[in-house]
Amino acid sequence: MISRSKWIGVGAIAFFTVSAFADVTPKVQPGYKAPRTEYGQPDLQGNWTNATLTPVERDPKYGDQLVIGDKDAKALEQENQDFRDEQNKPTDPSHGIEDLPKDCGGGFSGVNCGYNNFWVDPGSHLMSINGEKRTSIIVEPKNGRFPALTAQGQARLMQMYAAFRGPNGADGPEVRPLGERCILSFDSSAGPPMLPLLYNNNYQIVQTDDVVMIHVEMVHDVRMVRLNAQHGPSSVRKWLGDSIGRWEGDTLVIETTNFKKEQSFRGSSENMKVVERLTRVSPNQIVYSFTIEDPANYTAPFSGQLAFNATNEKIYEYACHEGNYALPGILAGAREQEKTAAKK
Template identity: 50%
Template sequence: MTLRAAAISLSLLATLPAGLSHAQSDDLPRLANGQPDLQGVWSNKTLTPLTRDRDLGETLVLNPEQVRAMEQNHASFIDAEFAPSDPNREAGAGAQAGDDGDTDDGYNEFWKEVGDRIQVINGEPRSSIIVDPPNGQIPFAEGARLRRELPPGVSANDGPEGRPLAERCLLSFGNHSGPPMLPVMYNNNYQIVQNDDYVMIMAEMNHDARIIRLNDELRPEMNKWMGDSVGHWDGDTLVVTTTGFHPQQRVFGASQNLTVTERFERVSETEILYTFTLDDPSVYRQPWTGELMFNARPSDEKIFEYACHEGNYALPGVLAGARRAEAEAAMSANE
């Protein structure tokens, strides 16, 4: 079966309402203490974007034709990416010259693991992960500063301290490790380990591990990369509040006033409904909320090692280029 044919078959399944209704509480897997068991390896990959296509306005739920078109377009893109390249194309010509356009791509599709289906929640194919505001956009306040703050006296290319956190292998890119935990182009897997007092969530990318203390007080002065997280059970839903993000960790442009509230609700043997809300009055006009489905991975599939620095030439390359530019500028000034 071709990727395109597979996507067409999957898109028909995605429009059906079955399979995503909430499980009865008696059917949920539970620990000995009665709490729902969230443990296992989960994936949140999806073709549904975080923010909505503005042409869709306030349309959160897609119709079958829209789902089919989006999934078929993605499948066609994948088929084109895997098609043989023209061996006679001009080197470095780019898509404008009519070749396959791969000459300026850091990764080809073989290495990526983006979702190929629109996510369905409660039988509804969703146009965006964001469900509030109704337009599916992040409600940035006018004049909000969205750039990451650097330490005093440090510019982006002075040394490794000025480079982005993901480039330094300190944190996964694209807010994969969270909170909120969002899908990126690969490594969209998480392992959850749980006991009476803690819940640990390890993101596959960079092996970022977030330890959530249960029934404890927040310690925002810690300034952790992923913030300080505490949780409690609201019935069968785990509610987690996170504050105290590191000053260099600018989550969607938010300041150190950011509070993230997450809700984990196991709705079936194979699904966790993940809801998150970001609140920072200094950056956003209002709190904004998203919903995402975490799907269980097969028990025989393991999380891969993420060797971030292995073969990573970005950091020394950028810094070496900056030193070369400085040296050339100094020579020109002395001529």
């Protein structure tokens, strides 16, 4: 398990220290040396996926246990496969909405069970790093869970939810979440941090001598990481923030600041800072680590780690607006409610 840690500031980066019982330092495959690009940089290029059954936050039943044994891991993976097989069974065509299950798993219930398992692809295995299966993506704090929100963070989160879930939540598209509006990926797929979702967990990395491009399949977001550069002024805010990178040996270090206030990671403020580290540890895996600092939102920094595994799958266009029937439906429904209320 992870030891009690101290946050150590080194330049603009925060690191976490761990005990030997759960060493989260990426371990390069014995005898492996990352290939070089034509510019002499470690080559991270290719298509990658971070799909995994490992949750961002650890189930409290595991306590401080970061690593899970192979037997227990296989049992969890089989349980997931059994669930998927059950959900993939054909639906009785005679069933109506009232016949749908009340809880169909994956956060879906009631009429949302119509968004069935055919459409989701979260992965089929727990994440494996350094040859060990993980119980959570978060590795620090030691309980694998997000730190508590500050009072300011709690107020911001409540205000955000009230904006689109309250009685005025469909006044206009501006109050709807960015994913619904096809502006950015849902949750934090493009990041930073780059976290897996229910589907489309694929990424393409392309490098030049002074830029690393990360193309995200979800909502076809593109992150441009400028190497050996300086952040722009804080008055210039960008979707996905302002990312600058540098090489520390074979590890790409990315620091991102200057987020737009509308882009929120679980209620984060626009002054959140994210430091990411990508290390290619074998021909088929990049270990991706991140640290988040946001004193206005969280009572402490926190860190996570993910495996990006090589995939032969292509990166497809996410034609978001072309299939975005929900947003006009939400707004049209609200206008109809207003007409009905006006007649009373």
